[in-house]
Amino acid sequence: MMADQKPGDLSNPAHVLPDSIRQAVAAAAVEPISSLDNLTTELASDSDLHDAFEAQLSRSLAQRLDNDTDYKSDRFPNTEEYYHKSEK
Structure with a gap:
């Protein structure tokens, strides 16, 4: 399913990483320790x-x-x- 999606602008990790992690979390059917929003916010700013x-x-x-x-x-x-x- 993820292979059908285009990766987007790979030159902007602040956008790519949170989106990719959201997709991975959904595909794995798991929950982050804190929250998905907290995780993606941290990824965007690291x-x-x-x-x-x-x-x-x-x-x-x-x-x-x-x-x-x-x-x-x-x-x-x-x-x-x-x-x-x-x-x-």
Whole structure:
């Protein structure tokens, strides 16, 4: 079900993380210790978590590009430019 949804603007962790956690909590049918609103508010304001999210996203992208045999850099110049920019 989550695979059918577009991820949105991944460059804005303050929006992506709370939305993703809301979806994960709903899919797992669990309740946070405090409240879902409190959890998402904390996620939206945690700059260390945002930095970790962006770093993990970059690592995941690099791994995917390195291992995906369907990826052709000449077909996706913007991705290639971003990928090489993040390696520096």
